[in-house]
Amino acid sequence: ADQRVYNFSAGPAVLPVPVLEQARDEMLCLPGVGASILEISHRSAAFTAIIEAAEANIRKLLGVPDDYAVLFLQGGGRLQFWMTAANLIGELGAFKGKSADYLLTGSWGKQAMAEAKKVAPVRVAYDSSGSNYDRLPAPFCAGEPAMDLDPDAAYVHYTCNETIQGVQFPSEPDTGGVPLVCDASSDFMHKKLDVTKYGLIYACAQKNAGPAGVTIVIVNKALVADASPNLPIYCNYNTHIAEKSLNNTAPTFSIYIVKLVTEWLLREFGDLDAVYKQNQMKAKLLYDVMDAAPDFYIGHARRECRSLMNVAFRLPSDELTDAFLSGAKKRGLSDLKGHRSVGGARASIYNAMPVAGVECLRDYMLEFKNQQG
Numbered sequence: 380a381d382q383r384v385y386n387f388s389a390g391p392a393v394l395p396v397p398v399l400e401q402a403r404d405e406m407l408c409l410p411g412v413g414a415s416i417l418e419i420s421h422r423s424a425a426f427t428a429i430i431e432a433a434e435a436n437i438r439k440l441l442g443v444p445d446d447y448a449v450l451f452l453q454g455g456g457r458l459q460f461w462m463t464a465a466n467l468i469g470e471l472g473a474f475k476g477k478s479a480d481y482l483l484t485g486s487w488g489k490q491a492m493a494e495a496k497k498v499a500p501v502r503v504a505y506d507s508s509g510s511n512y513d514r515l516p517a518p519f520c521a522g523e524p525a526m527d528l529d530p531d532a533a534y535v536h537y538t539c540n541e542t543i544q545g546v547q548f549p550s551e552p553d554t555g556g557v558p559l560v561c562d563a564s565s566d567f568m569h570k571k572l573d574v575t576k577y578g579l580i581y582a583c584a585q586k587n588a589g590p591a592g593v594t595i596v597i598v599n600k601a602l603v604a605d606a607s608p609n610l611p612i613y614c615n616y617n618t619h620i621a622e623k624s625l626n627n628t629a630p631t632f633s634i635y636i637v638k639l640v641t642e643w644l645l646r647e648f649g650d651l652d653a654v655y656k657q658n659q660m661k662a663k664l665l666y667d668v669m670d671a672a673p674d675f676y677i678g679h680a681r682r683e684c685r686s687l688m689n690v691a692f693r694l695p696s697d698e699l700t701d702a703f704l705s706g707a708k709k710r711g712l713s714d715l716k717g718h719r720s721v722g723g724a725r726a727s728i729y730n731a732m733p734v735a736g737v738e739c740l741r742d743y744m745l746e747f748k749n750q751q752g
């Protein structure tokens with residue numbers, strides 16, 4: 380354990396140490412069960428208690444109303460790209476014949492739209508690819524065009540935090556009443572949301588909520604109620620709503636870790652307002668360094684929309700970037716390389732990244748800059 384580094388991976392990503400310790404301690408024998416979480420039936424009383432607790436914790440943290448289901452699915456964020464469209468606008472969807480609007484503010488939104496396009500017509504309501512996804516529409520970014528919304532769209536899809544570009548919506552876009560479908564994969568539970576503003580929220584767990592293998596979906600049950608029963612059984616939200624995510628063998632270990640992570644959030648912070656406060660503080664530590672040396676640490680995202688979760692920046696040359704990354708590694712600051720489409724460096728500082736880890740990176744950034752004279 381003393382070899383643990385500060386891991387800035389974009390995902391799968393850092394988990395809280397107390398969660399890992401508890402999973403280790405309970406690995407051979409879940410208290411009162413006599414077997415490992417890996418060995419028990421997904422229909423056992425012991426696992427039922429675990430999945431129910433995970434759901435209750437998420438409901439508590441996010442204030443999820445009763446008319447929304449909380450589902451634990453497989454297939455990752457990527458299956459949701461297709462599944463949302465198939466259940467809503469596809470041939471078998473609840474709003475067959477309608478199209479959907481997509482906000483393209485980063486690589487993931489673009490891929491979400493590409494999958495949706497396979498089942499039904501979609502429209503681009505905003506696209507910042509021309510500037511390599513560094514901004515958001517007005518009113519979030521001044522001088523940008525506003526969203527070009529179709530009032531008859533079945534939904535508006537957006538990615539509240541673009542993991543690669545480090546572009547985050549500070550609040551929900553105003554769609555004038557058209558349901559919001561949100562890919563919250565990389566900032567899920569980083570702050571409190573008003574869930575009633577959304578038709579559907581999905582998030583793969585392996586960034587801010589747990590390990591790979593489970594994707595959490597929060598869906599307004601009425602929105603998907605009219606999807607056809609002829610959808611593949613696994614790809615129909617109504618299956619999972621009716622069977623409480625246990626139609627097939629659920630990813631039991633991943634759900635167990637989500638339960639531990641949400642318990643940790645409740646125990647350590649109490650609520651998501653406190654989590655958000657800490658996330659703002661952590662991100663500020665790094666953005667302050669960048670703002671003080673904007674020609675050296677060149678942020679990718681525009682200021683109004685830079686992410687609290689993924690801090691993406693370039694250095695003035697590839698040589699400096701390489702030196703920065705290898706020096707960081709020597710200090711136990713790992714996985715800081717930026718995605719190839721953006722280059723440079725990216726620090727992912729999810730809920731579980733300790734303040735001390737961000738302080739360590741901040742100190743290294745200051746020192747590295749000073750060394751260059």
Ligand code: PMP
Nearest residue numbers: 455456457487542562564565583
């Ligand atoms: N959406 C976003 C915003 C992501 O960051 C990712 C994963 N990096 C995905 C979707 C895809 O998730 P998965 O790999 O679980 O399919």
